[in-house]
Amino acid sequence: MKPFKEDVLEDLRNTCLTITFELKKHFRRKRMILSFTLAVALPLIFYIAPRLWGSFPDSADQFASINLSFVEFLIVISGSLFAGDAISGEFEEKTGLLLFSTPQRHTTIFVGKYIGALIPTFAVVSIYYLTTSFEIIGIYGMDAITIDFFKSYFVALIYTSSAVSLIFLFSSILKKKITTTLLGFFSLIMIFPIISTVLEFVIEVEPWYIMTYPVGLITDVFAAVPLFGAGPGGQVMSSPDFYEGIAVMATYTLVLFFAGVLISAKRRME
Amino acid sequence: MMREGWQKVGTVVTLTLLTFALLLFSVPGTQWTPVEGSSPDISQDIPEEPDIKISELSFSETEVREGDEVIISVTVKNNETYDMDININLIWGDEEFERLENETIDAGSETTFEFEWEAQAGRQTFTAGLTVDLPEPIGIVELDHRSETIEVNPEPVGDIYYPLAILVLIFLVVIGTVLVPSVLARVKNR
Known part of the structure; x- marks a missing residue:
C-alpha cells in the first residue's frame, strides 16, 4: 500500500489531469471563445449605446449596477455550456467506458470535471467584470472603482459556483447532454425565478431559500442604487439579505456538488 | 394782544406735535414681520425688531453615512441689551423635526442648541427658524431662519471579507473532496 502522502498527491495529480483535459475539450469545441466573446461584447453595449445615442448615468455605481444586472444571464449560459455535458456527455457518447476503466479514482474524475466547468465560467465572469471596470475607468476615472465593485464580483463568483453545481447535478442524473443543458438553463432563468415570484407576491413569504433569489445581491451591493424596486402589479420587491443570501448560495454550491459527485460515483455505464 | 399770544402758543404746540408724529412714523426699523395669520398688521405700533439672529447651523460630522448619529447645532446670538425668550423650530425637508420653546437667551450672549438626528441616505436639508412670542x-x-444641506452616503451593503472567505471555503471543500477516498481507505485499513 502506498504511503498516504503519495496517495493524496496522486489523486491531486489525477484531478489536475482531468481539469486540463476538460479545459482543452472546452477550448477545442470553441465554447470558450464563444463565451469570452459574449463576456466582452455584452458590457460593451452599455458603453457604446450611451456614447452614440444618449448619456451615461450620473454615477459609476449606477452604471455598474445597470451593466452588471445582465451578468446573471451570462453566468447561466456559460454554466450550462461548460457543466451541461460534464457527466451526461460521458454516458451519452459512451466515452465513459474508456474513462471510468482507468485506474484513476472516480472521485478525482468528477471533482476534476466540476472544477473544469467552474474555471471557464469563472473566467467568463471575470472578463465581464474586467470589461466593465475598463468602461468605468474610462468614463468616471480610476477612483470610481470602489470596494462595492469587488464585492459584487465575489458575489457573482459564488452565484456562478452554485449555478455550476446545479447543472453538474443535473448532468450526473440525466442521460442526454441537451436535456441537462436545457434543464439547467431554464431552471435558473425561468423555473426558480417564477417560484420565487409566486412565493413573494402570491403567498407573500420571502423566498430566501430559493437559489436564484440572492442573485440580486450582485447589483444590490452598490449602495447608491435603491435596494427596493417595483415588482409585478406595482408591489415593492424585497431585497435579499447580504449575509443570508451568500450563505444560501454557498450551501447550494456544496450540497449540490456533493450530491452530484455521489450520484456520479454510484452511476454505472449501461 | 393776549389772544394773539395764545394763538401763537397753540400753533407752536400743534406744529411740535405734528413734527413728533412725523418723526415717530418715519423712524427706520419699526417694521415687524408677523408670521402669516398670527396677528393683524400692527407694524406701526412696534418700536424695533430685537436683534437676535441664528449665527450658525452646523452638523457634527461632514462625512456622514446612513445610520450615523449626527448632532445638529443651532447657535443663536442675542445682540440686545436685554434677555429674550425665543423658540427654535428645526425643519427637516418639509416637515418639523423638533421644536424648542421659551428658551432664554441672555443679553449679549450666544447660545447653542443641539438636536440629535439619525442620518438617512441622500441630500438632506435642515432649516432652523427663530421665532419669538x-x-x-x-x-x-419670525426673527431669522437659516438652511443647511448635508450629503449622507448610503449604508454599505455587506462586508467584502465575507464573500471572499466563502469562496475560499468552497474551493477548499471542493479540493478536499479529492482527499476523502484516500482518507476513507486508510481508516478502513486500520
Whole structure:
C-alpha cells in the first residue's frame, strides 16, 4: 500500500489531469471563445449605446449596477455550456467506458470535471467584470472603482459556483447532454425565478431559500442604487439579505456538488 | 394782544406735535414681520425688531453615512441689551423635526442648541427658524431662519471579507473532496 502522502498527491495529480483535459475539450469545441466573446461584447453595449445615442448615468455605481444586472444571464449560459455535458456527455457518447476503466479514482474524475466547468465560467465572469471596470475607468476615472465593485464580483463568483453545481447535478442524473443543458438553463432563468415570484407576491413569504433569489445581491451591493424596486402589479420587491443570501448560495454550491459527485460515483455505464 | 399770544402758543404746540408724529412714523426699523395669520398688521405700533439672529447651523460630522448619529447645532446670538425668550423650530425637508420653546437667551450672549438626528441616505436639508412670542395681538414673529444641506452616503451593503472567505471555503471543500477516498481507505485499513 502506498504511503498516504503519495496517495493524496496522486489523486491531486489525477484531478489536475482531468481539469486540463476538460479545459482543452472546452477550448477545442470553441465554447470558450464563444463565451469570452459574449463576456466582452455584452458590457460593451452599455458603453457604446450611451456614447452614440444618449448619456451615461450620473454615477459609476449606477452604471455598474445597470451593466452588471445582465451578468446573471451570462453566468447561466456559460454554466450550462461548460457543466451541461460534464457527466451526461460521458454516458451519452459512451466515452465513459474508456474513462471510468482507468485506474484513476472516480472521485478525482468528477471533482476534476466540476472544477473544469467552474474555471471557464469563472473566467467568463471575470472578463465581464474586467470589461466593465475598463468602461468605468474610462468614463468616471480610476477612483470610481470602489470596494462595492469587488464585492459584487465575489458575489457573482459564488452565484456562478452554485449555478455550476446545479447543472453538474443535473448532468450526473440525466442521460442526454441537451436535456441537462436545457434543464439547467431554464431552471435558473425561468423555473426558480417564477417560484420565487409566486412565493413573494402570491403567498407573500420571502423566498430566501430559493437559489436564484440572492442573485440580486450582485447589483444590490452598490449602495447608491435603491435596494427596493417595483415588482409585478406595482408591489415593492424585497431585497435579499447580504449575509443570508451568500450563505444560501454557498450551501447550494456544496450540497449540490456533493450530491452530484455521489450520484456520479454510484452511476454505472449501461 | 393776549389772544394773539395764545394763538401763537397753540400753533407752536400743534406744529411740535405734528413734527413728533412725523418723526415717530418715519423712524427706520419699526417694521415687524408677523408670521402669516398670527396677528393683524400692527407694524406701526412696534418700536424695533430685537436683534437676535441664528449665527450658525452646523452638523457634527461632514462625512456622514446612513445610520450615523449626527448632532445638529443651532447657535443663536442675542445682540440686545436685554434677555429674550425665543423658540427654535428645526425643519427637516418639509416637515418639523423638533421644536424648542421659551428658551432664554441672555443679553449679549450666544447660545447653542443641539438636536440629535439619525442620518438617512441622500441630500438632506435642515432649516432652523427663530421665532419669538410677543404679547397679543402681535403673537409669533419670525426673527431669522437659516438652511443647511448635508450629503449622507448610503449604508454599505455587506462586508467584502465575507464573500471572499466563502469562496475560499468552497474551493477548499471542493479540493478536499479529492482527499476523502484516500482518507476513507486508510481508516478502513486500520
